[in-house]
Amino acid sequence: MTIWLILLYICLAGTMGGIVNALINRSGFELPKFVKVDGVTVYKPGLLGNMLVSSAAAGVSWGLYGPLANYAIGTLVVPQAAPSVTIGQLMGAVLVGTAGAKWFTSEIDRETWRATAVKAASQPADATKSKALSLATPMEALNMVK
Numbered sequence: 348m349t350i351w352l353i354l355l356y357i358c359l360a361g362t363m364g365g366i367v368n369a370l371i372n373r374s375g376f377e378l379p380k381f382v383k384v385d386g387v388t389v390y391k392p393g394l395l396g397n398m399l400v401s402s403a404a405a406g407v408s409w410g411l412y413g414p415l416a417n418y419a420i421g422t423l424v425v426p427q428a429a430p431s432v433t434i435g436q437l438m439g440a441v442l443v444g445t446a447g448a449k450w451f452t453s454e455i456d457r458e459t460w461r462a463t464a465v466k467a468a469s470q471p472a473d474a475t476k477s478k479a480l481s482l483a484t485p486m487e488a489l490n491m492v493k
Contacts, residue, residue, distance in 0.1 A: 350415060353432045354406055357413075360437045361405020364444020365397035372452055373484045384462045384489060391486065392455060397448040404447025405440035459485035466492040 369376055379393040392400070410416065415430055463485065470492060480488045 348429065348431055350418065350420070350430050353415075353430055354409070356432055356437065357409040357440045358402040358406045360440035361444030361447070362398045362402045364405065364441045364446070365399070365401030365448040366394070367441070367445045368397050368401065368448035368452060369394045372449075382459075382486070382489065384466055384493065387462050387465075389458050389462055389489070390455060391459075392451065397452065400451040401444030401448040405444040408443040409436065409440060456485040459489055463489045463492055 375394075377391065377393040379396050380391050382389045382391060413436060418430075463480075466489070467480070476491060480491060483491060
């Protein structure tokens with residue numbers, strides 16, 4: 348097995364982590380989009396963004412800490428054993444992918460909550476709406492205050 352095929356497997360396992368993040372995130376399997384609120388544009392990466400970030404996170408993590416981290420690419424140095432990938436490394440890639448996608452989603456949600464807070468602060472107090480906002484996803488909350 349080549350090092351590039353192993354890296355592909357690791358990145359694909361990381362992509363599964365992005366799908367897991369989309370499943371545990373209440374926004375689910377949405378497509379990427381831009382939402383504009385009072386001149387502020389918030390990017391929502393959706394499932395595809397989660398998959399891309401989680402794939403990259405898994406690949407970078409494996410490249411930094413995997414068994415071939417010290418392998419010299421492009422030289423005549425060959426490891427004693429043929430490169431391979433273990434089940435543990437694949438599962439680690441899923442975990443790192445999930446964590447990477449969650450970090451990315453949290454950063455986007457923070458921007459969405461910021462835009463929501465700015466918009467909500469400019470509106471009159473509404474006890475019913477504030478209770479609904481406390482239970483809403485970031486995007487639902489932003490739509491409530493629009």
